[in-house]
Amino acid sequence: MYASQMYELGAEPNIIRKIFEYSQKRCNEIGEENVFDFCIGNPNVPTPEGFHKAIRELISQKNDYFLHGYTSNAGDQETKRAIAADLNTRYQTSFHEDNFYMTCGATASLRISVEALCEDGDEFITFTPFFPEYRVFVETAGASLVTVETNPDSFQIDFDNLKPAFSEHTKGIIINSPNNPSGVVFSEKSIRTLAGILKDKSEEYGHPIFLISDEPYRELVYDGLKVPFLTKYYDNTLVCYSFSKCMSIPGERIGYILIPDEVENHKSIHAAICGAGRALGYVCAPSLMQHVIAKCAGEVADIELYKKNRDFMYQALTSYGYECIYPNGAFYMFVKAMEEDAAAFCDKAKELELLMVPSDSFGCSGYVRISYCVPLKRIERALPAFQALAKKYQS
Amino acid sequence: MYASQMYELGAEPNIIRKIFEYSQKRCNEIGEENVFDFCIGNPNVPTPEGFHKAIRELISQKNDYFLHGYTSNAGDQETKRAIAADLNTRYQTSFHEDNFYMTCGATASLRISVEALCEDGDEFITFTPFFPEYRVFVETAGASLVTVETNPDSFQIDFDNLKPAFSEHTKGIIINSPNNPSGVVFSEKSIRTLAGILKDKSEEYGHPIFLISDEPYRELVYDGLKVPFLTKYYDNTLVCYSFSKCMSIPGERIGYILIPDEVENHKSIHAAICGAGRALGYVCAPSLMQHVIAKCAGEVADIELYKKNRDFMYQALTSYGYECIYPNGAFYMFVKAMEEDAAAFCDKAKELELLMVPSDSFGCSGYVRISYCVPLKRIERALPAFQALAKKYQS
Known part of the structure; x- marks a missing residue:
């Protein structure tokens, strides 16, 4: 009675959107400040x-x-x-x-x-x-x-x-x-x-x-x-x-x-x-x-804020043992998952309220995408969770 | 090298859009006040x-x-x-x-x-x-x-x-x-x-x-x-x-x-x-x-202005001999063309700078659509053209 392909596309939205919806729900449950959402590319710096x-x-x-x-x-x-x-x-x-x-x-x-x-x-x-x-x-x-x-x-x-x-x-x-x-x-x-x-x-x-x-x-x-x-x-x-x-x-x-x-x-x-x-x-x-x-046309938001986030986060994550290609553009870091199955890695992260996107849907296994277009405070608050996550794999 | 169906849809835009583009061109040539455009359903009353x-x-x-x-x-x-x-x-x-x-x-x-x-x-x-x-x-x-x-x-x-x-x-x-x-x-x-x-x-x-x-x-x-x-x-x-x-x-x-x-x-x-x-x-x-x-949500623009236009135009056009179902809603009048071929009728109207949409593309022959969501002044200025058009068929 309806188009099955469309139903599947709607019932199983893309994983980023799915985590986005989960994040909104979770924020309502435990407060935005306790959810470390790095999943969606929703720019957070003010408009130009x-x-x-x-x-x-x-x-x-x-x-x-x-x-x-x-x-x-x-x-x-x-x-x-x-x-x-x-x-x-x-x-x-x-x-x-x-x-x-x-x-x-x-x-x-x-x-x-x-x-x-x-x-x-x-x-x-x-x-x-x-x-x-x-x-x-x-x-x-x-x-x-x-x-x-x-x-x-x-x-x-x-x-x-x-x-x-x-x-x-x-x-x-x-x-x-x-x-x-x-x-x-x-x-x-x-x-x-x-x-x-x-x-x-x-x-x-x-x-x-x-x-x-x-x-x-x-x-x-x-x-x-x-x-x-x-x-x-x-x-x-x-x-x-x-x-x-x-x-x-x-x-x-x-x-x-x-x-x-x-x-x-x-x-x-x-x-x-x-x-x-x-x-x-x-x-x-x-x-x-x-x-x-x-x-x-031609005006651009203050991207220095993204650069600051990137520098801070790249430095912190690599110091905890994460591996990542140095990202020169956009507002994403592509970090190696600490186990083969990126989705399983993301699930462990989720237990620490850390939301990232596993790389499989990007046509590439073994990575997670971190969107750093977020308030610097969220990155600061999330660091202990990133550290704890890394430790789970380092013991 | 491209989708022929899409090319046809783009090269031959729907007739309303086509007249709309013609109207914009014609307004630039002879001045907006001299083009009697009744073709597009672009609301002209202010926002609520x-x-x-x-x-x-x-x-x-x-x-x-x-x-x-x-x-x-x-x-x-x-x-x-x-x-x-x-x-x-x-x-x-x-x-x-x-x-x-x-x-x-x-x-x-x-x-x-x-x-x-x-x-x-x-x-x-x-x-x-x-x-x-x-x-x-x-x-x-x-x-x-x-x-x-x-x-x-x-x-x-x-x-x-x-x-x-x-x-x-x-x-x-x-x-x-x-x-x-x-x-x-x-x-x-x-x-x-x-x-x-x-x-x-x-x-x-x-x-x-x-x-x-x-x-x-x-x-x-x-x-x-x-x-x-x-x-x-x-x-x-x-x-x-x-x-x-x-x-x-x-x-x-x-x-x-x-x-x-x-x-x-x-x-x-x-x-x-x-x-x-x-x-x-x-x-x-x-x-x-x-x-x-x-x-x-629920606010509506002042539709009394449309009603005024409708009453004025319906009265005038029928007095010139046009036939039209009394329109109770939207901002359109569907007027009988004065010859069998509505497109030919619209072409004659166009010579008088009167732009209307022939009914054929609406799946129905022999009519023209008049959008009366226009300034009352345009209707007033257009009346001699409507009258002249009717006369062409009444002699």
């Missing part, structure tokens, strides 16, 4: 200065019809121009408003892009570890997800693993750097090599292979690192962006798909994206938020 | 009093994490409680927060509901005239749309037409009252008869047939008319609601699906709806808007 200012100005200066009326399906022109101008300044690109399709966040951006591109039998490649919803988006669009292991020591791309993953059915490759869950940023050298391979494979199979860049964490990098801006390295790149993380507004569902002029048949791809948005029930991205972005 | 007040209060009193962070996939509990309380007061129902799934508007509500219910070979019935996107939502979910003609004199349900439309594959029936595009409200008698037939047919085929009520215009009724609240007439009813029209905020994309306890297997249906939302790329409904709704 211009954000509420923009809301206040807009609702006092503009009429309701402008503020809250429908925009074009692809988004408000002024908003798209503001985003283009910001990117052009930061990356010396030359985007214009028609390169954009405004969306309800990066999840919608990705899901719509896959739907727009997907033909029967298509395959999309991604690297482990990866955001678990990729599988849902690719499979519910009717395609298959092919996963490729990264280098286990660095989580950088392993090109020997990558090459055999291509086939004539490969429609695209989804990359996510800075990476959720590892916090790793792919090096410029890796991106250049990847672009070369994609070009070769596109020629070999006689059709473009798209680079779909899921980059909600683009601005969240530390230690002076620069994230290569992918459209400059490979023509057939679609950028799936969200303002969720850089502006600390994940609940607002506002982002975009960028389809540069360099994309083969870019006008048709843009049309297919509009069509996919329509088919999936989107009408336009939330209008007030679009107008806010028009006023403060 | 509490709406901006709620935004101002929220952003001055609450922290960013609360305001703009993720909510649960199904929506913020307080928001859902406020909606339940409002409905319970108005309709003497007994809904609770777990009966709701918050969405990005009625379009998302409908698309998600169909996805959640749809199994191979399913059929959904709807009545003509109907919102053209129904076909897109049903067909992209993999089902077929079966259309049933209403009574041509009243646009009320014609039960003789309805009965043969059922089959063992019928999963649901989508109704929309007050109706877009006709402005007609289905009578309580019709609803009772419909409920009886649905009950009989469910028994006959041995599975529930869902009544999916698309009701963004629920509060927009005039002349003291009452819209029957459907969950009270038929158990297996899913309500797809949007705050777009009642609060004049169509760009904000905020609405819900209501799954009453009386729905067979309501918990599983709720789970399938959560799963469908996930599969289609939704994460949560926009958070600030959810919190705003928590504060002002």
